[in-house]
Amino acid sequence: MQPLLLQVKNLQYTAEQLLDLDLKTQKREILHDVNLTIQPQEFVGLVGPNGSGKTTLGKLLVRILEPTAGQLIIKGQNYHDIQPAWHLNQMVGMVFQNIDTQFIGKDFMEDVTLYLSNFGWTAAQIQTQIADISRQLKIQSLIKRPFKTLSGGQKQLLAIAEVLLLRPQLLILDEPTAQLDPENTRLVLKLLQKIKKEQQLAVLLITHKLSELALTQRTLILNQGTIVQQCQTSELLTDAKLLDANQLPLPDTIAILQKLNQLTGQSITTASPAVQDFVQTIQENLC
Amino acid sequence: MLELKEINYTPPKSSQPLWSNLSLQLQAGKIYALVGINGVGKTTILNVISGLIKPTQGEIVWQQQPIHQSAATLRQYLTQVGYCLQSTDHLFFKQTVQEELEYHHNGSIAEVVQQLQLEPLLTMSPFELSGGQKKRLALAIMLLKQPQILLCDEITAGLDAHFQQLVMNILQNYCRQHLVIVVTHNLEEALQYCDQWLFLTPTGLKEYSITTILRQTELFQHWGLRMPPTLAIRQSLVAAGVLPADGYYRSNEEIAAALAKIKNKDQ
Numbered sequence: 001m002q003p004l005l006l007q008v009k010n011l012q013y014t015a016e017q018l019l020d021l022d023l024k025t026q027k028r029e030i031l032h033d034v035n036l037t038i039q040p041q042e043f044v045g046l047v048g049p050n051g052s053g054k055t056t057l058g059k060l061l062v063r064i065l066e067p068t069a070g071q072l073i074i075k076g077q078n079y080h081d082i083q084p085a086w087h088l089n090q091m092v093g094m095v096f097q098n099i100d101t102q103f104i105g106k107d108f109m110e111d112v113t114l115y116l117s118n119f120g121w122t123a124a125q126i127q128t129q130i131a132d133i134s135r136q137l138k139i140q141s142l143i144k145r146p147f148k149t150l151s152g153g154q155k156q157l158l159a160i161a162e163v164l165l166l167r168p169q170l171l172i173l174d175e176p177t178a179q180l181d182p183e184n185t186r187l188v189l190k191l192l193q194k195i196k197k198e199q200q201l202a203v204l205l206i207t208h209k210l211s212e213l214a215l216t217q218r219t220l221i222l223n224q225g226t227i228v229q230q231c232q233t234s235e236l237l238t239d240a241k242l243l244d245a246n247q248l249p250l251p252d253t254i255a256i257l258q259k260l261n262q263l264t265g266q267s268i269t270t271a272s273p274a275v276q277d278f279v280q281t282i283q284e285n286l287c
Numbered sequence: 288m289l290e291l292k293e294i295n296y297t298p299p300k301s302s303q304p305l306w307s308n309l310s311l312q313l314q315a316g317k318i319y320a321l322v323g324i325n326g327v328g329k330t331t332i333l334n335v336i337s338g339l340i341k342p343t344q345g346e347i348v349w350q351q352q353p354i355h356q357s358a359a360t361l362r363q364y365l366t367q368v369g370y371c372l373q374s375t376d377h378l379f380f381k382q383t384v385q386e387e388l389e390y391h392h393n394g395s396i397a398e399v400v401q402q403l404q405l406e407p408l409l410t411m412s413p414f415e416l417s418g419g420q421k422k423r424l425a426l427a428i429m430l431l432k433q434p435q436i437l438l439c440d441e442i443t444a445g446l447d448a449h450f451q452q453l454v455m456n457i458l459q460n461y462c463r464q465h466l467v468i469v470v471t472h473n474l475e476e477a478l479q480y481c482d483q484w485l486f487l488t489p490t491g492l493k494e495y496s497i498t499t500i501l502r503q504t505e506l507f508q509h510w511g512l513r514m515p516p517t518l519a520i521r522q523s524l525v526a527a528g529v530l531p532a533d534g535y536y537r538s539n540e541e542i543a544a545a546l547a548k549i550k551n552k553d554q
Contacts, residue, residue: 259543
């Protein structure tokens, strides 16, 4: 059995909210008793209702936030033992939902040159890595265009590319297509499929969307600040009760079957959410 | 009634208008879904309808009064419009959700808090809310103001399934007495809740009733959009001889009901 890439043990995060200018604060527990593991090159989904703490967990994993208690261990190393601290960025990276907040420069070239030189990279190293990642992700036509001329999906591709430049072993994506139209969603999903096939890294995909979840092998369900369940994604996608219980949308075919079962008192199940399997199931049970 | 008369808009630093001139009449009674491919100008047309930007051509007429006739008519029009933009952060400035709601309304906020299930969020800062929670708060603020024209740009993006349904049910109720236009990429949702569709393209704005949409699914490909899964599933079931060719369904629930009828008939 290969060593774990990421271990999270008894993680707790309590936020301190400033109430007013008298510096009075209020504590609010956002995460408690969170335990999870991720294997190398594993694609894992993280789902849960709005406000369950998914983005907060992501921020803790890239150390934008410090946990109140618990341990974060990557490749056998405790986060607090990683020195210098910025070495963590070369192991785990995160792309946020609102990618505009991630960019500083006017275009990709300017942005990455700035932050990679802060990591001590030479100009030659930066050029080589940019050429490499552009070719791998097929984004050559985008890297010199000003961000403001790009669509949401194109910017999302570049945000992912920027994080991948540091060759992390774990990429965290926070609802990568939530703000995108269907056309740009397809663009990003295609890239994620490419990453899954060609890049040797694990991905933690925070999502509400089944089309994104379908890329993952295993799914963690976060509810009221803790991981309440984990399962194989394929099982989750055909389990109407589990999806419903966690306020996840049902695949359309599963939604139809669930309602049909309610109306007829039956318990028809289908092998997969695919339309052809669903139609066959209906034919076998109804006709 | 809201009327768009030969509307067009040429962005600054551009010499080309975004569309051919658009003309339309809109009224209360149904939710209008404004759909179209990426970049066609759906948000821009909403900005024009809201009064935030002035069309470079044509006029917008509300209750027979051109809204840009004078500063006074525009001011009056703006008091009638509620606009939930895609990004909601601009709307908030109070320390808590409760204070935010109370700022916009002199009376009780209890009803709208209950409608949008905001009770657990009342003591939180609007800026700490998740994306979906911010959308619900933005809509709550609009409902407190009771605008005659309610414009929503991707109001359900980032909401989980439960709140998507909640929000759309609220809008269905609201549109009975008010004009409601939603920009959406969620065509499945538009199919279920929106009785009138507006397809925006560079060559114009085409209006279709839901009855037409259900019967002419080739429109989606024609306008460069993906057919909602409910319609695709219906087509497969009709092709397999399971559902009748003259049956039309706006949601997965309606398909299930039709299948249940078949099952119960056989028994």
